[in-house]
Amino acid sequence: DTGVSQDPRHKITKRGQNVTFRCDPISEHNRLYWYRQTLGQGPEFLTYFQNEAQLEKSRLLSDRFSAERPKGSFSTLEIQRTEQGDSAMYLCASTSNLGVSGGYTFGSGTRLTVV
Amino acid sequence: AQSVTQPDIHITVSEGASLELRCNYSYGATPYLFWYVQSPGQGLQLLLKYFSGDTLVQGIKGFEAEFKRSQSSFNLRKPSVHWSDAAEYFCAVGNTGTASKLTFGTGTRLQVTL
Secondary structure (H helix, E strand, O other), X not given: OOOOEEXXXXXXXXXXXXXXXXXXXXXXXXXXXXXXEOOOOOOEEEEEEEOOEEEEEOOOOOOOEEEEOOOXXXXXXXXXOOOHHHOEEEEEEEEOOOHHHHOOEEOOXXXXXXX | OOEEEOXXXXXXXXXXXXXXXXXXXXXXXXXXXXXXEEOOOOOEEEEEEEOOOOOEXXXXXXXEEEEEHHHOEEEEEXXXXXXXXXEEEEEXXXXXXXXXXXXXXXXXXXXXXX
């Protein structure tokens, strides 16, 4: 297992376009998280899945954002009608059913630039 | 609500010198505390974590951190810094609720001079 994979690594899009990112967690991890990191800040929690169920969403996750994890394996994060304020690094992490005590494994992130 | 404060935005140390990065947290119960390191354009790598027990925890790459409940602190230390340690360091507190979310500080950028 090579850890948490995120694709693409970089995405440049025009304002108003839709974008989709993918995250492949560690295979035996049933918990998956999305975080957003803007320049000069620490990562901020967006949403959390346990298996295929999305159990919590942050207020940061506006109605333009949607995340799925259809089979409890990989996850996608879609942003519709992108805005310049969406420019950030989007990080995915996974952990086992131990939760935070088991430790998070982060992917390398997808850097989104909205022009 | 839980929160983390890293008071130093940027620190510069000479290679071979000792390092201490400060972290203060706010959390109602016994916290789960973490230090992560991030190289430019990369994800986060876990350096060490504290849940309970011995308040001095050892991590990877020669780092250690000490949990001080009375000061609500979890400072990261390294006795001798290497040039490859230059990166951004994040302290985080994890809750014990269902989601096990992490709340991060704003980070400290470490520069190492030769």
